[in-house]
Amino acid sequence: MNTSVPRRVTAVAALAALALGGLTGTGASARPAEAAGAAAAPDISLTAVKQHLTDLQSIATSNGGNRAHGRAGYKASIDFVKAKLDAAGYTTSLQTFTTSGATGYNLIADWPGGDPNQVLMSGSHLDSVTSGPGINDNGSGSAAILETALAVSRAGYQPSKHLRFAWWGAEELGLVGSKYYVNSLPTTERSKIKGYLNFDMIGSPNPGYFVYDDDPTIEKTFKDYYAGLGIQTEIETEGDGRSDHAPFKNVGVPVGGLFSGADYTKTSAQAQKWGGTAGQAFDRCYHSSCDTTANINDTALDRNSDAIAHAVWTLSAGSTTPPTGKVFENTADVSVPDNGAAVTSTVNVTGVTGNAPSNLAVGVDIVHTYRGDLVVDLVAPDGSVYSLSNRSGGSADNIVQTFTVNASSEVANGAWKLRVQDKASADTGYINAFKLTFP
Structure with a gap:
């Protein structure tokens, strides 16, 4: 977390208590129930997150004791994260910028699938200050979203929204990397980001449980998670704007996030609520050489990592613009031969005036034991082909997903086909249903 942006000072304790309905207690180990209709998020392994932190510590130790912008330790950190994401099936890109006379790097990772017009983005800054390795600030947030991204891959998760993860450079110099990314996005691309989740310091050794009070839906998602653990939260004010x-909030993107505290002092009331030591900073090693792997509270890191996964799964599960209007569906089963010829399921669209929409909702329900074998296309009445899935999703089962297709160049009425081909041997399945929804 950088210190170049002014802090907001405001009284919020009463508001936080009101929002939580007076909930008390320091929490339990049980995970809360997932929201109705949302797929259950996996438990994020504390051991795995801590291993990422150990690796970041080793990188800093081998590169002058830090992972700061313009230093070898930062580029090594970026390369470390990128390699793990590439191996997990993400589409990654490095965005470069220049500040303070040195090249900076943002790492952007996109998970294949989901509605490209509805993006849920999670980010953390990966750079440290020059005075230390930056394990809590902000190895903690970076490691937690890395492990969440890897959990998405392991689960073969295919949410309604498109998932994007980011690791920012030069945050400690004034949010330089994230500002560059946001300012480089065309307005149409910015509008596709339906939520940005930020995680900057989530394993503080004398932790608090703070939630950003920006977008109400995101805020409620995190608060509900902690309420399910019996843990009171407070509104995050120490790092607001820092x-x-x-940069996302400033251009109108809904934002939210978690924070476990930096150099502010924990009060007696907070210590009673969360444990720890009153009268001491949440992180006494903030921006110091002692911000090492010893500067982490395992319980806070574990809870916050699980809360991140809960939010990613919950907020990506549903469409913010559910389709309504005319629905055309074929529920007849069509067998998909193993490593064989393509097969189709057809719906006949009638009674729709003019062309198809730019947001045609294509509902796909394919039962298959290895989705990574499948090539799935939408074929318009004139034979035009729109790719929906091209052997993505790894070893996960099934493709049950609604895709959004810009079919505005196609006449709406006619025979539309879902075309599926199994391109490898040993796994079988069938088309269970195919549905088009015209708004």
Whole structure:
């Protein structure tokens, strides 16, 4: 977390208590129930997150004791994260910028699938200050979203929204990397980001449980998670405007996030609520050489990592613009031969005036034991082909997803086909249903 942006000072304790309905207690180990209709998020392994932190510590130790912008330790950190994401099936890209006379790097990772017009983005800054390795600030947030991204891959998760993860450079110099990313996006691309989640310091050794009070839906998602653990939260004010959510918020993107505290002092009331030591900073090693792997509270890191996964799964599960209007569906089963010829399921669209929409909702329900074998296309009445899935999703089962297709160049009425081909041997399945929804 950088210190170059002014802090907001405001009284919020009463508001936080009111929002939580007076909930008390320090929490339990049980995970809360997932929201109705949302797929259950996996438990994020504390051991795995801590291993990422150990690796980041080793990188800093081998590169002058830090991972700061313009230093070898930062580029090594970026390369470390990128390699793990590439191996997990993400589409990654490095965005470069120049500040303070040195090249900076943002790492952007997109998970294949989901509605490209509805993006849920999660980010953390990966750079440290020059005075230390930056394990809590902000190895903690970076490691947690890395492990969440890897959990998405392991689960073969295919949400309604498109998932994007980011690791920002030069945050400690004034949010430089995230500002560059946001300012480089065309307005149409910005409008596709339906939520940005920020995680900057989530394993503080004397932790608090703070939630950003920006977008109400995102805020409620995190608060509900902690309420399910019996943990009171407070509104995050110490770092407001000081981290990478600020550039997104400034252009109208809904934002939210978690924070476990930096150099502010924990009060007696907070210590009673969360444990720890009153009268001491949440992180006494903030921006110091002692911000090492020893500067982490495992319980806070574990809870916050699980809360991140809960939010990613919950907020990506549903469409913010559910389709309504005329529905055309074929529920007849069509067998998909193993490593064989393509097969089709057809719906006949009638009674729709003019062309198809730019947001045609294509509902796909394919039962298959290895989705990574499948090539799935939408074929318009004139034979035009729109790719929906091209052997993506790895070893996960099934493709049950609604895709959004810009079919505005096609006449709406006619025979539309879902075309599926199995391109490898040993796994079988069938088309269970195919549906088009015209708004």
